[in-house]
Amino acid sequence: MILNRLTLALAVVFAAQPVFAAEPFVVKDIRVEGIQRTEAGTVFSYLPVKVGDTMTDEKTAAAIKALYATGFFKDVRLEARDGVVIVTVEERPSIATITLTGIKEFSQDDLKKGLKDTGLAEGRVLDRSLLDKAEQELQRQYFNRGKYAVEIKSTLTPLERNRVAVQFDVVEGNSAKIQQINIVGNQAFKEKELLKQFTSTTPGWLTWYTKNDQYSKTRLAGDIEALRSFYLNRGYLEFNVDSTQVSISPDKQGIYITVNVTEGPQYKVSDVKLAGQMLVPETELKKLITIKPGEVFARDRLTETTKAIGDRLGNDGYAFANVNAVPDLDKDKRTVAFTLFVDPGRRVYVNRVNVSGNTKTRDEVVRREVRQMEGAYYDAEKINLSRDRLNRLGYFNEVNIETPAVQGTTDQVDVNVGVTEKSTGSVMLGAGFSSSEGVVLSGSVSQSNVFGTGNRLSAQINSGSVNTVYALSFTNPYYTIDGVSLGYDLYRRDVDATSLSNVGAYKTSTYGAGVRFGLPVNERDFVSLGLTYEQTSLTTYSDSPVQYTRFVNEFGKDNDTVRLDTSWARDTRNSYLFPTKGLMQRVAAEVGTPGGSLQYYKLSFQHQQYIPLSKSFTLMLNGEVGIGDGLSGKPLPFFKNFYAGGNSSVRGFKTGTLGPKDANGDALGGDKRVVGNAEIFFPLPGLKDDQSLRMSAFVDAGATFGPDDRDNLYKTFAFGDLRYSAGIAVLWVSPLGPLKFSLAQPIVKKTGDKAEMFQFTLGNVF
Template identity: 90%
Template sequence: MTPNRLALALAALFAVQPVFADEPFVVKDIRVEGIQRTEAGTVFSYLPVKVGEVMTDEKTAAAIKALYATGFFKDVRLEARDGVVIVTVEERPSIAKITLNGIKEFSEDDLKNGLKQTGLAEGRVLDRALLDKAEQELQRQYFNRGRYAVEIKSTLTPLERNRVAVQFDVVEGDSARIRQINIVGNKAFKEKELLNQFTSTTPGWLTWYTKNDQYSKSRLGGDIEALRSFYLNRGYLEFNVDSTQVSISPDKQGIYITVNVTEGPQYKVSDVKLAGQMLVPEAELQKLVTVKPGEVFERDRLTETTKKIADRLGNDGYAFANVNAVPELDKDKSTVAFTLFVDPGRRVYVNRVNVTGNTKTRDEVVRREIRQMEGAYYDAEKISRSRDRLNRLGYFNEVNIETPSVAGTTDQVDVNVGVTEKSTGNVMLGAGFSSSEGLVLSGSVSQSNVFGTGNRLSAQINSGSVNKVYSLSFTNPYYTIDGISLGYDLYRRDIDATDLDNVGDYKTSTYGAGVRFGLPVNERDFISFGLTYEQTSLTTNPSSPTIYQLFEQEFGRDNDTLRLDTSWARDTRNSYLFPTKGQLQRVAAEVGTPAGSLQYYKLSFQHQQFLPLSKRFTLMLNGEVGIGGGLSGKPLPFFKNFYAGGNSSVRGFKNGTLGPQDQNEDALGGDKRILGNAELFFPLPGLKDDQSLRMSAFVDAGATFGPNDHQGRYKDFAFDDLRYSAGIAVLWVSPLGPLKFSLAQPLVSKSGDKEEMFQFTLGNTF
């Protein structure tokens, strides 16, 4: 060390040494010098001595140490003059402004919030150590986005009043992409099949949106767990991930991942036994066991079994029931036996039901769907049912229900219902194009949660040249506390089919007003009744189908109907838009009563089933039948016919065109209809976790039957007359409403059918 540097070091050392007499003394006064922003009281609060007390070397050292520890000062000196302690400090500069240059990947506010977590923020004291920590935090943020080539440089600019401006200049560089993922040690399964379990992937056609080709440590951890689940669900109980290597290319643009695994043997289940305090008949619990001897072990089935048993005990109030599966491996035979130890725990009841997250929706709207009551024993089934009912409302993006223990008790829990609200006001649009009608636009404005009351209000306008609809509807789903609903409808509907090339010519203008009641029979069944009065004005012309002209001649142009509607529905689906399990059954009847000039009936039945095939695949089976006819010797009005074809029935055919036709091959509809759909839903490739978008492959079948065709023949039901189609579809819950489009190829068609491969609907079908 040079003499000059040694002198500077010694000067710095002595600068922080207290300058006192050898003997302790009584403090007469304390003065603070050098402060600009810090209050003198702050300095006094850190001194271990007060006026009138004795000052010693130990207290002096403690005072200096305490003042340095505040981080406010970069130099501290204590001196004594005639019993007066003089504290001289040199403050660290404060941060007046933080500037981030070159930021594109993040918002500046997000990065500043991250820096604040490290202690670096405007208004705080500058610490060089914190500045280094802040650079590391910025670097970490970019590394999490796969930008390993990022360069960060900080600059300090002194300002007046002992302040500084901190500037970070960032060169973000390009994101590093995963160039290759290798799995080493696999024998039972091909590497491609295993990589399908990963969310991380090499660049593809959608990775510009998903960012799944950017390396993330947490994402890779999730992929490793998915790989482990894949093997455990196929009997490989001793599967192990030995190591994971992640390397980056010299240019920091490519990531290479290698996962080394040991598969081990495949195990089969040899026996499953129940033990412990079961509290319910063992035979009842045995029915819940889905793991069967002789089958290859599947971890998901074992998890499902333990959950079902715990839930069954939960239905009787045992909220903390625990079921432990203890395996016994026979490595020689590659078999495993399980003993399920049941510990019901203490029976508990519900103290409070708390609702949070509902900033717009009123508390009572949420609470009236909750089936778990305060003061009652905990019931897992009722809590699950409450979650399903809240999801089916369509008011919330997410519904979470937690049941924490009440502090200080052993037999009480709270039910905390947390909801994340979404916009319940929708603007629905529909669009279509044909050579005869051109562009047709329709729309509606609806609010399904008016002022947070749970009431529904909607107005619909269809401005098409063929279909004009003006309607206003209001529904109060809880007109009574028991859940009886009340609704009103007011509408005008004009149909002008004279310019269409696929439907027989006619015009109708209908005015209607009605009232509806809904009665919940139980948690799953719902009955509705409605009474509507309609006035219909009918117009035909010489080119209209003969049966249309005959109807007008017999019944005149103006008719009225007092229509009675009733239906029964059972809905056990777990979601309104994207159900993965459950079913919908519906029986409906529409009757034109003798109080009006049009007397008829229409009956329909629908059964829809959702079957979860796996976490990602759901099979939907749908069947519908309908039949109608006249009453009191009168025919079914042709404008009340059933129709088939289109995006909501048999895709690949134009809307309403399947069935009897007139001499111009225009669709007449029918008094009978049958529809069948089989649809496999799955995530859009590359968007596995997106909850608003999914894809499907489908097969549709259906047609209408009934009125005499142009040759005077009655087209009764025949399987040979069914049309079939197959294709793919995409459903997206967009901000404007559900968007559904399909690409379908007719498999079986008839002469005169109007095919249409591409179809789409934005919003509800009007």
Template identity: 85%
Template sequence: MKKPMTLTRLTLALAAVFVTHAASAEAPFVVKDIRVEGIQRTEAGTVFSYLPVKVGDTMTDEKTAAAIKALYATGFFKDVRLEARDGVVIVTVQERPSIAKITLSGIKEFSEDDLKAGLKQTGLAEGRVLDRSLVEKAEQELQRQYFNRGKYAVEIKSTLTPLERNRVAVQFDVVEGDSAKIRQINIVGNKAFKEKELLNQLTSTTPNWLTWYTKNDQYSKTRLAGDLEALRSFYLNRGYLEFNVDSTQVSISPDKQGIYITVNVTEGPQYRVSDVKLAGQMLVPEAELRKLITLEPGEVFERDRLTESTKKIGDRLGNDGYAFANVNAVPELDKEKSTVAFTLFVDPGRRVYVNRINVAGNTRTRDEVVRREIRQMEGAYYDAEKINRSRDRLNRLGYFNEVNIETPSVAGTTDQVDVNVSVAEKSTGNIMLGAGFSSSEGLVLSGSVSQSNVFGTGNRLSAQINSGSVNTVYSLSYTNPYYTIDGISLGYDIYRRDVDASELDGVGDYETSTYGAGVRFGLPINERDFISFGLTYEQTSITTDADSPTNYQKFEEEFGSDNDTVRVDTSWARDTRNSHLFPTRGLFQRVAAEVGTPLGSLEYYKLSFQHQQYFPLSKRFTLMLNGEVGVGGGLSDKPLPFFKNFYAGGTSSVRGFENGTLGPKDDENNALGGDKRVVGNAELFFPLPGLKDDQSLRMSAFVDAGATFGPNDDQHRYENFAFGDLRYSAGVAVLWVSPLGPLKFSLAQPLSSKEDDEEEMFQFTLGNVF
């Protein structure tokens, strides 16, 4: 590839010699005309625009050399000659060939279109003038792309094929070879921690059973830099303030198939915190700011806790309008005692007001739908907490792919900012046909049509059909989340629900068909608490047979097969979870009541309480504790309808037992459900080994407990609540948000089963099952 460059320089030198020789034969002259010869694609005007000589100018040796140099510099020509005839300058050029076609062969690791797009950015593209130096640059860029994928044995060869009309075809032949794998990672200099523990902090790893998917066994310079920072954070969070990565060596085996990494570190001593002081301008009482400091004297230093403390102080000042507050932590090391004291210097800056709130990007959603979720007010002090809450509320709407809030200063002022809310809308309509499968219901067909932002108003409209062997649901619902300006919601529901309990093993046979219509209201008490109230009318048809439990048959005989209910539903809920799918902190509490009023033929009540809380144990481990209690009964000397009973057992309560089988049973050992229900779960969530950063997949280890109780127990074992009658199980579970929908499966071992319990160790659900 170096030869053409040499020829070009030689041509230029020879041309210069020729010009010099010609110039020595003729004296300077006035240019009467300029002619261009040899051009095929290039316009004559383009040549004239680059020439430093015009008609009427005096042609000299210096201008001749400058003209040749200028035309070569365009890159359009591989040869340039100047001649003079009776005052006419004749410019004779030989154009570089144009690129007619670029082909790549042997490409498997990348998309050919993506690589061509990358080559175009380097200047090599079809239709452009060929520059051999760009071909070399393209080879290097392709090689770099393969090196980033760990293919160090790649071979790339370029071939230029001349074509008619001064064109050329460029072909890159690629032999990709195999990806080089990280064969060994060594950490040298560690004393306080075992090498295995340190290697667990790195994303890069040697081949294992999951690296075919994660590709983490392929060397990447960027990934290694991130790993070294993770290693540094590991030490700094354990008090090693003077930790340092001295050097990193990366070597490759002669066959270019193996990568060997050696990291040399110096740990230094472990430091404890001796004191934490506050200094500077503290506009908030010092006692209040001290409560935000999580770093305590006497403890081992942790950088994350120091960062958290400074951020909390900055956020607290931001809540009072000090948008540009700055908190700097200055350490004082005592190397003899291995202690460190910190002084947190607080600089609040100016108090800032909000000038205007601007909304952009909402092409379909009405402006008022966005603005009613914003908690920051124009003309008020800047409040960081309200702005963050506004961002969370907009994200929770589900109307936008992205929500960005910026607070630029207002030009010409020192104490005002604008709040610019920028959203990127997404499609909020959804038509879905799908299928799911659960271990309890078998095949479940589903279909839905929904629009969560009807005409940009923020109102929701949906129609759903879900067909399973046990539950079949048809529903139509409409919700206006802002029926009033204060955020009171109004919704309507029409539905049909068919239940065929005979399809569940171990549960008493019966069938119900329920038609219902209702109206509901919701009232937000604050940002976390929500109260709802609903009124529903239902008509239920009951079908029993000779195999149905006796009390089911008696209920049908006494109250008939057709009943109606005027039902009142009310609930209070508090939700502080940071995510609805994979929460890592926060709690969810709910108290609910369902009452069948005297306006219908069925009179009953059902009360339930749930408390669920998530505790972040570390960045990777989250503990979830969940408790549920339910109680129900009849009113006006009427019993609780058996089809309103509580059930326990299965994937949503106590895994390891068949769905709905824990509790009162008839003489045939069929589960009847009960008027009381107790369920408890403790679950430890963590990433699947080898998939540390995959947000769509996580694993858990759990312990479940629960059962139902009631007076309808023919075996007289679950008539009254007793801890000895609770059933326990333990196991592991995996939740994967797959392209087909959520996939949940668990492997559980019952710990306290009785002889007649219906066990089911492996349970799973695929798709959205309602």
């Protein structure tokens, strides 16, 4: 195209030469002819000749070249008449519209953005060479989705005023599927085991959802790296991927992948030494070394070791510490020794902490979560903790912390905290469904960052067949500069146990108002203290358990409580929804004080720990113990009893039915509760990279016991009275809210226990 344009320009120049060849002349005027859309002033601005200049052959050639270079014109001619230069141009057409037909795989806007990047966009001058680029760009987009049979045809339709309509007719065709993946050269491991490291796969029962059976160059590159990591983590230091071949069937519907590898020998670690400037006691750094002599070499352990040593030095201000592992291979003995060279660099301190991106949130709200202080030595642990605390606020979509060196210094860095804010206010109307409560309607209005102050305000309504809650709450998380929080609550809570089959019938209606304080002990421990006043109205029925009617007859149906709540919690989990490591411990006490007619206490303890078994498998161990009783000679109110059974305690049994029962076989709850769970979490087969879906296999145990009553068969705790179940469960964070369901089979049950194999909850049920 460039060659053709140059040839045309030269032809015009040579054709124009006789006009000016006789004699140069002074330009008296310049006229432009043939323009339709382009302004005459635009043409004048590109001409290297002005009125009063002397026109020569050289200037004629330069003028034609300059006008062609604009890209606005497909033909340019110059003539001279009595000192007047006449510029005659033929404009290129402009693009009026761009239309794409047959598009299903992409949105029109996304494809048009890609076309614009190639230079083809509405309002621009049409260059036919760009049509080829545009077709290639569209083809590339479809190839990335595995649609290799796509057909694209462009059409130009002339319009008035020298404009054209561009239309791309697309026949998408079907996506090509990976029909076969072969690994050649493997001897130590079976091909089936190696293919488990690949995200790319042949068509399966879930690939319609994951699309992992569609070829992607980027995905295959990730798979090759995963294969390399698999071998290096098992001692094959000389492993190499020799070549990768990808072929497509003649009908462009099938993809065949072959990966050729050389495994090499397996190496064991013979020695690990430290060298360089360690600055901290060598014995302390040696404790961070996870790769040991005599073990098969594992790259992930070596990486973990160098990172741990670097982080340890970073905690003492060495922000740019570098730990380099130098291997020494003995190919005859098939061993490798490592020398870890430690270069701490210069110790640095923080000059400024800068906050950006917070257009709504006040600067102080961000800064009070930052644990790295200005003027102090750089501390990597505190910077990571600052990032975690800012993420836990829930005010930001993204938190990015950078530590650039201060220009002109060698021992200073700035801490730049960049945040991307998200909406923190919400008005929600929703519905959930629980196998125990049925349909649950909910609505809430909340703002977790009122006027950018970090204060939280919410009003909530949840309506279920068992629990109905109306609540208004306000929390100031930094009532004091030390992080003491202050909150207020107003609520009404109705409980209708008549909706639960096999549970003693009663109703309660409770109004309450309270104040609460939260006191952070350290970064992981939190103590809370609250005081609440409640009024409770009780309703019993003719079929209610005798224990319930006896309580109402003795203490009346209307009671009040001055309730003191206190708790201590420690949470080191790395995620709220899908944790893979860490623990959560909680000790709580609820006391009905002598200030009210109901006087009692309830104590509970929970210990939950997540233990990573591998990259994909996590073991969760959970234990809960609760005990309660009345005070001042009064019994524990029956509606304060503990219950067990159901999706949140012992699955496979109906909600709240494990433990003491009345003469009719209805569950009464108890003043003691024991629950234990062991659960292994893992990705759903075929969806190992899906962060919204997780599966588990579990064993549950638990029951309630007491109170000391002549009608109660389970007065005191005994291991023989625990119920056990086992099964599988799935948790899916769906667009409608969290969906949790389980399929469980009771292993040990007692007479009168009610089994319920399938249980589920959709949405947030309160």
